[in-house]
Amino acid sequence: MNRAPLAVAGLILLLAASPSRGDDWPMLGGRPDRNLVCAEKGLPVAFEAEKQQKNVKWAVNLGKTTYGTPAVAGGRVFVGTNNEQPRDPALKGDKGVLMCFAEADGKFLWQAVHAKLETGELEDAAFIGLCSTPCIAGDRLYYVSNRAELICCSAQDGKPVWTLDFRKELGVSPHQGSASSPLVVGDLVYVVTGHGSDFKKHKVLNPKAPSFVAVNRSTGKLVWQDSSPGDRIFAGQWGSPSYGVVEGKAQVAFPGGDGWLYAFEPETGKLLWKFNCKAHEKLDKDGFPETPNQLVATPVYAGHRVIIATGIDTDTNGPGCLRAIDARKSGDVTRTAELWKLAGEEFACSISTVAVHEGLVYAVQFPGMFDCIDLETGKRIWQHDMLSTAFGSPLVADGKAYVRNGDGEVLVFQTGREKKLLAKNAGLPGVENGSVVAANGVLFVAGRNKLYALAETK
Amino acid sequence: MLLASFALLADAGAQEWTRFRGPNGSGVSDSKSVPVTWTEKDFRWRVPIPGESHCQPVVSGDKLFLTSAIEQGKERMLLCLNKADGKELWSKKVAMATYAKHKLNSFASSSPAVDKDRVYAAFVSSEQFLVKAWDHSGKELWTEDLGAFKAQHGHGSSPVVFEDRLVLTNDQDGESFIAALDTKTGKVAWKSARRGGDQMTAYGTPCILERKGAPTQVITSSQTHGLSSLDLKTGAPLWEAKVFDKRAVSSPVLAGDLVIGTCGQGGGGSCLAAVKIGGNGDVTSSNVAYTIRQVVPYVPTPVATADRLFWVTDGGVANCAELATGKVLWSERLVDKTIFYGSPVAIDGKLYIVSQKGDMFVFGASDSFKLLSKNPMGEGSHSTPCVDGDRLYLKTFTHLVCVGGK
Numbered sequence: 058m059n060r061a062p063l064a065v066a067g068l069i070l071l072l073a074a075s076p077s078r079g080d081d082w083p084m085l086g087g088r089p090d091r092n093l094v095c096a097e098k099g100l101p102v103a104f105e106a107e108k109q110q111k112n113v114k115w116a117v118n119l120g121k122t123t124y125g126t127p128a129v130a131g132g133r134v135f136v137g138t139n140n141e142q143p144r145d146p147a148l149k150g151d152k153g154v155l156m157c158f159a160e161a162d163g164k165f166l167w168q169a170v171h172a173k174l175e176t177g178e179l180e181d182a183a184f185i186g187l188c189s190t191p192c193i194a195g196d197r198l199y200y201v202s203n204r205a206e207l208i209c210c211s212a213q214d215g216k217p218v219w220t221l222d223f224r225k226e227l228g229v230s231p232h233q234g235s236a237s238s239p240l241v242v243g244d245l246v247y248v249v250t251g252h253g254s255d256f257k258k259h260k261v262l263n264p265k266a267p268s269f270v271a272v273n274r275s276t277g278k279l280v281w282q283d284s285s286p287g288d289r290i291f292a293g294q295w296g297s298p299s300y301g302v303v304e305g306k307a308q309v310a311f312p313g314g315d316g317w318l319y320a321f322e323p324e325t326g327k328l329l330w331k332f333n334c335k336a337h338e339k340l341d342k343d344g345f346p347e348t349p350n351q352l353v354a355t356p357v358y359a360g361h362r363v364i365i366a367t368g369i370d371t372d373t374n375g376p377g378c379l380r381a382i383d384a385r386k387s388g389d390v391t392r393t394a395e396l397w398k399l400a401g402e403e404f405a406c407s408i409s410t411v412a413v414h415e416g417l418v419y420a421v422q423f424p425g426m427f428d429c430i431d432l433e434t435g436k437r438i439w440q441h442d443m444l445s446t447a448f449g450s451p452l453v454a455d456g457k458a459y460v461r462n463g464d465g466e467v468l469v470f471q472t473g474r475e476k477k478l479l480a481k482n483a484g485l486p487g488v489e490n491g492s493v494v495a496a497n498g499v500l501f502v503a504g505r506n507k508l509y510a511l512a513e514t515k
Numbered sequence: 516m517l518l519a520s521f522a523l524l525a526d527a528g529a530q531e532w533t534r535f536r537g538p539n540g541s542g543v544s545d546s547k548s549v550p551v552t553w554t555e556k557d558f559r560w561r562v563p564i565p566g567e568s569h570c571q572p573v574v575s576g577d578k579l580f581l582t583s584a585i586e587q588g589k590e591r592m593l594l595c596l597n598k599a600d601g602k603e604l605w606s607k608k609v610a611m612a613t614y615a616k617h618k619l620n621s622f623a624s625s626s627p628a629v630d631k632d633r634v635y636a637a638f639v640s641s642e643q644f645l646v647k648a649w650d651h652s653g654k655e656l657w658t659e660d661l662g663a664f665k666a667q668h669g670h671g672s673s674p675v676v677f678e679d680r681l682v683l684t685n686d687q688d689g690e691s692f693i694a695a696l697d698t699k700t701g702k703v704a705w706k707s708a709r710r711g712g713d714q715m716t717a718y719g720t721p722c723i724l725e726r727k728g729a730p731t732q733v734i735t736s737s738q739t740h741g742l743s744s745l746d747l748k749t750g751a752p753l754w755e756a757k758v759f760d761k762r763a764v765s766s767p768v769l770a771g772d773l774v775i776g777t778c779g780q781g782g783g784g785s786c787l788a789a790v791k792i793g794g795n796g797d798v799t800s801s802n803v804a805y806t807i808r809q810v811v812p813y814v815p816t817p818v819a820t821a822d823r824l825f826w827v828t829d830g831g832v833a834n835c836a837e838l839a840t841g842k843v844l845w846s847e848r849l850v851d852k853t854i855f856y857g858s859p860v861a862i863d864g865k866l867y868i869v870s871q872k873g874d875m876f877v878f879g880a881s882d883s884f885k886l887l888s889k890n891p892m893g894e895g896s897h898s899t900p901c902v903d904g905d906r907l908y909l910k911t912f913t914h915l916v917c918v919g920g921k
Contacts, residue, residue, distance in 0.1 A: 370781070405851055444809075446782040446829070446830045489782075
């Protein structure tokens with residue numbers, strides 16, 4: 058009975074706390090629930106930067122490969138990239154780089170540069186750069202380096218505060234790359250360590266090393282750890298955790314490299330539930346699942362539901378599965394918590410995170426289909442074929458859904474049950490696959506080698 | 516009468532699918548009688564091939580030649596089959612070291628090349644680049660080692676024969692060059708240095724340009740040189756259009772006065788470029804007819820007909836454009852839960868391409884999209900079909916399949 062007034066009070070509080078210019082986008086997904094929806098208004102629908110400049114506020118060079126998405130907070134924009142267009146001519150060669158720019162004009166402020174791992178390709182593939190999307194909390198910035206370190210530094214100047222080296226201190230061995238994007242809630246930082254199977258021996262050499270950790274954000278000290286996927290990690294673990302409050306109780310969900318989703322009590326690391334997102338797959342005669350799909354996408358909390366797709370990077374366009382899981386149950390909930398799924402011929406593999414908005418789920422399939430799905434029933438309402446392989450995740454803002462394909466085109470749809478394409482923007486130069494994020498009335502698009510800030514110009 | 520027969524013979528000779536992607540790498544067959552629809556029961560024959568390979572078989576007379584590799588590439592093979600029934604006539608094994616490659620590549624993705632006297636194949640490892648020749652009865656004639664081969668994803672380029680020269684491209688992460696070998700002796704006639712380097716390996720197979728008043732040329736596709744030309748006689752670089760900023764995996768295609776090529780990376784193609792033939796030195800600013808950056812292929816090679824260009828993206832979207840202008844007429848998805856690494860071939864106004872799952876899609880080479888059929892090949896494939904008269908041969912991962920014929 059008290060819930061409605063409380064919610065209204067919360068909303069008022071939220072509105073009061075928000076600056077009038079809009080909100081920051083301080084982490085992957087913008088918020089701890091990772092739901093790709095934001096309250097920004099007046100974002101540009103059409104923009105161009107090739108033949109003429111239209112609604113381009115500023116653009117800056119990055120490296121030549123950019124897998125992370127930008128995070129925006131405190132007047133700064135942060136993005137991970139590589140060192141193929143060095144900001145510092147004295148620092149040559151392949152590196153992982155985190156760059157910081159002024160949100161107002163794109164002025165380069167500082168960068169944190171990390172040497173490649175001495176173990177080479179197997180743990181830190183060439184030219185992938187720094188893949189983690191940072192999380193900003195107050196004046197601190199948290200990210201995972203290409204060297205599998207969780208780093209806390211000053212958001213103002215990048216000065217290190219503490220570092221937790223997953224390899225040296227926890228026995229972690231990443232598979233081709235460390236890519237998890239940290240999540241800060243309260244005093245804790247949650248992150249996937251990126252532990253993986255040995256690239257050559259095809260097995261997990263140290264199954265006791267943790268995959269999921271919670272770290273004190275002030276001290277960098279480990280609060281709890283969990284090695285759940287153990288020896289069953291197929292390859293690497295590149296996913297990121299999400300945080301939700303379900304029936305008044307907080308939980309944090311970690312995507313595992315075994316295709317299971319694990320939810321824990323945030324403060325203690327006690328397992329609340331786990332779900333096998335590959336349960337629909339047949340096993341071959343040797344007991345291996347039929348696809349290499351796992352959880353690369355980030356789980357999204359929407360009320361009592363968690364939504365996540367299965368998939369893997371570039372090498373297969375095969376069938377995947379999008380699921381809504383009931384997050385109110387406990388234990389192994391694979392058989393009991395599936396609310397709906399789209400699988401088989403219904404949904405291809407996907408490494409994209411979903412946006413859930415007004416009873417609709419916006420999802421991207423790897424071959425390039427953009428879907429609008431009913432949140433209650435899992436029924437597809439409409440679909441648009443972007444014709445080009447898509448890695449990125451959508452953004453819902455101001456009654457529109459933005460989505461980017463592998464050719465860098467940004468398609469803008471009206472949200473809702475009727476499909477309406479408002480604009481199809483040609484790829485911005487230097488931009489390919491990735492996501493679109495918004496903060497403070499501006500869209501940010503980071504591509505292979507450029508970062509654009511897009512805003513309505515009068 | 517006699518003249519007519521000669522003309523027919525000459526035509527049949529020109530049409531023999533003696534190299535990767537058939538006549539001069541065009542992917543275009545003049546056959547009129549290859550089936551459009553079939554089931555597995557309709558296979559003329561299907562035979563197991565040892566190991567795994569993604570090559571395309573080549574034809575000479577009544578023989579088929581193909582490559583394979585067993586035990587993680589520790590043994591490479593050249594096989595000769597009777598094209599009537601797929602029975603093995605002879606096979607040769609070459610012991611080599613294994614090496615790191617892309618998991619979707621094979622240790623025998625390079626196809627053989629054949630002329631009336633000899634069959635040629637290239638096998639690489641980190642230490643060796645072996646080029647070998649046998650006669651059609653399997654007698655080994657010569658071996659030449661072009662040296663170390665360094666590449667992140669393995670090897671793909673096939674040898675090409677023109678008159679008495681065997682051309683090999685060797686654009687790789689280490690020391691790179693294009694080489695022409697004497698077909699009779701295997702001796703290196705020339706080597707032309709190339710700008711290789713880290714992650715600069717190219718995987719395409721060259722084609723040969725013959726034009727009145729110009730030297731015969733080798734046309735290649737690579738990230739560092741873009742679409743480029745060398746004098747076939749001397750190896751001297753003639754012109755290059757630096758149109759690529761990504762990896763070149765598909766092969767260059769000659770189409771009228773244009774050379775077409777594509778580049779890409781990871782998730783797909785990023786640029787299809789058409790370059791006007793001719794000029795000297797760096798022609799990047801003068802000879803680029805057009806580039807297309809949306810919905811273009813990374814691995815599959817395009818096919819040009821008289822005035823149209825067709826391509827299928829790795830993700831399964833078929834496209835048709837005006838050859839002269841690059842204006843896209845249509846883009847239509849063939850299928851969405853598989854991927855395409857083999858290249859399409861054009862047969863009698865239709866395009867044939869196999870998916871990774873092993874379905875041969877046939878669609879019209881026409882100004883409006885029409886999917887004609889989807890036919891099983893019995894197994895997945897990353898290969899390109901070989902067309903021979905009324906038959907089509909396709910290497911699947913572990914088998915060779917023959918469709919059509921009487």
